[in-house]
Amino acid sequence: MGKKAITILMVFILLFGIMNIGFSQSRNPSRQEVEKIIEEVATKRGIPSIIMKCIAKKESTFRQFDSKGRPLMGANKYAGIMQIDIEGNIYNSDKLKNDPVYNIEAGADHLLNKWKIANDKMIQIGNMDPNILEHWYFALWGYNGLLERNNPNIKDKTYQDKIYEIALNDYNQRINPINKRSIPSRGGHPRSDRRISTPEEYHEGDIIKYQVDDLVKPDTMEKANGKEQLVLHDAPRGKAIGTVKVDQTMTILEGPVLKRGFYFYKVRVNEDSREGWVYGNWIALSTDNS
The missing domain is CATH 1.10.530 (Lysozyme)
Known part of the structure; x- marks a missing residue:
């Protein structure tokens, strides 16, 4: 899409x-x-x-x-x-x-x-x-x-x-x-x-995949102990190297990359230029995209 x-x-x-x-x-x-x-x-x-x-x-x-x-x-x-x-x-x-x-x-x-x-x-x-x-x-x-x-x-x-x-x-x-x-x-x-093996006859769902240059933002689940932070990783499912605040935005640089069941995207945090990989499950397209 x-x-x-x-x-x-x-x-x-x-x-x-x-x-x-x-x-x-x-x-x-x-x-x-x-x-x-x-x-x-x-x-x-x-x-x-x-x-x-x-x-x-x-x-x-x-x-x-x-x-x-x-x-x-x-x-x-x-x-x-x-x-x-x-x-x-x-x-x-x-x-x-x-x-x-x-x-x-x-x-x-x-x-x-x-x-x-x-x-x-x-x-x-x-x-x-x-x-x-x-x-x-x-x-x-x-x-x-x-x-x-x-x-x-x-x-x-x-x-x-x-x-x-x-x-x-x-x-x-x-x-x-x-x-x-x-x-x-x-x-x-x-x-x-x-x-x-995947069954010979299989069926696809409706998961949205983001594209390079898309502008995205953190979108995490608010739990009993507060809103979870989006973690920045050094590689898909790699080591944590930082977090992204809820009011920050990111630009997609690469991806999606499938790693052990999850789609990952390499992003640049626009407010401070940090780069890393994030789970695609905890981001959403920013309304600032045009």
Whole structure:
């Protein structure tokens, strides 16, 4: 997608974000509104939007509140649309329960954490390009808990299978599962550095890739202990060499470079001319682009 098209999309996102402020604390947004929020968040976080939509359908049927206007809770500890743990001391529990946008952002953050675990500690599927839907198999397993019940050799219909079923039934999007013979028959999730092939028939998502000379800014998740800083690295997934403040801008110099499941971009910080590499998941196109 070109710079002009991305700019138009990000302006829409900004306007829609402003509109979201008006959500009532006891009114469920419509499914269409929730799906628009998910598309906005997925765009910022470098996640195929259909993956997040299917999780939201499975976890809550797109509901932030129950029929009495109370926060939707699962097992008294999982809140809202994405059913995020309020006891983990990572996120603001009140916002998880009452703010659908914050809840969806936390869901994206949670899913990216599972994606990182899948890339670091589990069987690799192809090159683990995040824009290939079939590559999210183990991250989806992790979203629901790295439990033996989600091993397809033990249970006929796993959490992953249910997500794929929603994708097909609700969005007419087929996602092919990996061959279950590639997964150990027992012992929970597969702890391995083996690599298996991407299914012969695979499907691409809608992740936006930035271009050289694009002007971007940090866009990180606001957690319970404050807004996280964007880290500058000396190489893709390399050593941290500094941070970028939220009011600074960066110019894309190189990228995207795929490294262990994540897209990285080499940037120059415009305010002080530092250069380094950043995760593409935590930046957004600046509205100053023309």
